[in-house]
Amino acid sequence: MRRFFIDENAITEDQAVITGNLFCHMTRVLRLKIGTRVILSDGIGRRHVGVIDTVGRENLVVRLEESSLEPTRPTGPLITLYQGLPKGSKMEFILQKCTELGVDSLVPFVAGRSVARLPANREGERLERWQRIVREAARQSNRATVPDLKPVMELPELLDAADQTVKLLLWEEEKSNRLKSVLGSVPLPETVAVMVGPEGGLSKNEVAAATRAGFIPVTLGSRILRTETAGIALLAILQYCWGDMG
Secondary structure: OEEEEOOHHHEEOOEEEEOHHHHHHHHHHOOOOOOOEEEEEOOOOEEEEEEEEEEOOOOEEEEEEEEEEOOOOOOOOEEEEEEEOOOOOHHHHHHHHHHHOOOOEEEEEEOOOOOOOOOHHHHHHHHHHHHHHHHHHHHHOOOOOOOEEOOOEEHHHHHHHOOOOEEEEEOOOOOOOEHHHHHHOOOOOOEEEEEEOOOOOOOHHHHHHHHHOOOEEEEOOOOOOOHHHHHHHHHHHHHHHOOOOO
């Protein structure tokens, strides 16, 4: 059965009414018909199995047969990725792959060297598109929950809000703090933050500010990874060491 993420408000008693982009995806792209059984997840821990009962011009109705709690989330710390806003469509690639790798929260931010800037009048539209990408990636990777996607933040605001147990900052100029040594020196945390700068990287002043906020600058070795690669690589490593990939 196919799984779809819906808003919890779409469910009333023994049915769910699907509208908007998801309705278009289910009927025009997937061409699902009356009688098709589906799984609907509300993104906050409940799943509903049902059958498409009616298909209208603007919505479809799923008759719910059973509802239950989602299986317990995979073991390991909750991981937040703070991603410097990249150019073009790179953010969409990052959101998709990090969702597949089990990230729990995604926070794009603007730094001093950020080339990409998000106009205020387009932020809502862009965030909505990003949210659709995250939800689709969660569905395709069979996740029970959708990562929490935050609006774009400024770096000082981010540093004030970051309260994770372990906070890692990937920095190309770091020479001594190897990731393996850092991970081996701390006990298994409940929450982890990963910060990746934009294409131009973070300035020394920004790294100093992040360090004062508790972030640990780390290096992945001699190779310099692109901004769209670095967070994905570190997430995979963390899931292997502390999560459910090991």
